[in-house]
Amino acid sequence: MRAAVVYQKGQLPKYDSDFAEPKIQNDDEVILTVKASAIKNLDKLRASGNHYSMKKIDGPFVVGTDGVGVLEDGRRVYAIGNKGMMAEKAIVSKDNMLELPEGISNAVAAALPNAVMGSGLALRLRAQLKEGEVVLINGATGVTGKLAIQMAKHYGAKKVVATGRNAEVFDELHSLGADEIIPLNGDATAFVAAVKRIHAQTPIDVVIDYLWGVTAEQILTALSGNIGYSHRTRYLTVGALAGDSIVLSSSILRGTDIQLLGSGLGTWTDAELKQFFSEILPETFVLAAEDKLKIDILEYDLEDVEDAWTADGGGKRIIVQI
Numbered sequence: 122m123r124a125a126v127v128y129q130k131g132q133l134p135k136y137d138s139d140f141a142e143p144k145i146q147n148d149d150e151v152i153l154t155v156k157a158s159a160i161k162n163l164d165k166l167r168a169s170g171n172h173y174s175m176k177k178i179d180g181p182f183v184v185g186t187d188g189v190g191v192l193e194d195g196r197r198v199y200a201i202g203n204k205g206m207m208a209e210k211a212i213v214s215k216d217n218m219l220e221l222p223e224g225i226s227n228a229v230a231a232a233l234p235n236a237v238m239g240s241g242l243a244l245r246l247r248a249q250l251k252e253g254e255v256v257l258i259n260g261a262t263g264v265t266g267k268l269a270i271q272m273a274k275h276y277g278a279k280k281v282v283a284t285g286r287n288a289e290v291f292d293e294l295h296s297l298g299a300d301e302i303i304p305l306n307g308d309a310t311a312f313v314a315a316v317k318r319i320h321a322q323t324p325i326d327v328v329i330d331y332l333w334g335v336t337a338e339q340i341l342t343a344l345s346g347n348i349g350y351s352h353r354t355r356y357l358t359v360g361a362l363a364g365d366s367i368v369l370s371s372s373i374l375r376g377t378d379i380q381l382l383g384s385g386l387g388t389w390t391d392a393e394l395k396q397f398f399s400e401i402l403p404e405t406f407v408l409a410a411e412d413k414l415k416i417d418i419l420e421y422d423l424e425d426v427e428d429a430w431t432a433d434g435g436g437k438r439i440i441v442q443i
Contacts, residue, residue: 359383
């Protein structure tokens with residue numbers, strides 16, 4: 122079968138036109154004819170050999186952790202693979218797949234799940250976003266940030282504030298539902314002042330942060346209180362594109378009602394993951410099928426997997442068509 126294969130950990134995946142097909146090991150598994158798979162940071166980490174799941178794998182392996190395909194009975198599903206998914210055939214468990222609605226393309230369905238984990242799951246289950254609240258999205262110009270704008274509005278946020286560096290997409294952020302945009306242009310004083318102004322006018326209930334680093338320090342400074350009781354803000358970190366560490370003054374936490382939270386593989390309970398797969402993700406598939414949810418994609422053919430692997434998506438999710 123055709124497949125994207127890593128022959129040695131740390132190397133780029135190569136296109137192989139005659140890789141061995143996977144074989145079912147038990148009654149819980151089924152064969153999926155794969156149509157599309159997204160390239161994610163997890164996939165790259167596994168290919169590098171640095172992910173804990175790869176410690177016992179030495180031989181050549183197919184990349185890709187999830188994707189969209191067709192079962193033998195004709196049903197089209199999104200599924201998480203038991204092994205690699207970026208190939209013509211993959212093995213999936215019956216409990217790890219969702220049937221897709223009509224109207225959603227294979228590429229969009231493959232692109233959504235990872236971004237929904239970082240936006241919909243984070244907002245609804247970790248931040249506990251409530252209708253009528255104000256949300257600030259730090260780093261909204263990327264794939265997940267754009268989706269977070271839409272999911273925040275879908276869940277009832279009355280105001281969404283976005284930050285970002287790429288001014289070329291600010292109009293797009295407004296069209297997706299951002300009510301106000303604060304540029305990340307390097308002027309720390311102006312940035313802190315803008316956050317303070319918004320927080321004073323419409324107190325920020327939730328911050329969902331994809332950048333961390335110095336921008337998080339600036340936002341936390343802007344939210345800091347002045348002796349009297351402050352508005353409670355749930356500050357949720359999802360990514361660290363601007364740096365993994367920050368300097369945080371103890372006085373900010375002592376003088377401000379800020380709840381620091383994280384959203385990632387180590388924070389989600391089994392119940393939350395079950396809710397994600399049974400409620401949140403199916404809902405987003407329907408929204409996308411009805412053209413009520415947008416995600417930008419960049420498509421490559423399987424034969425061009427090396428180019429896809431090293432491409433700069435520029436705010437788009439890279440999809441490999443099988």
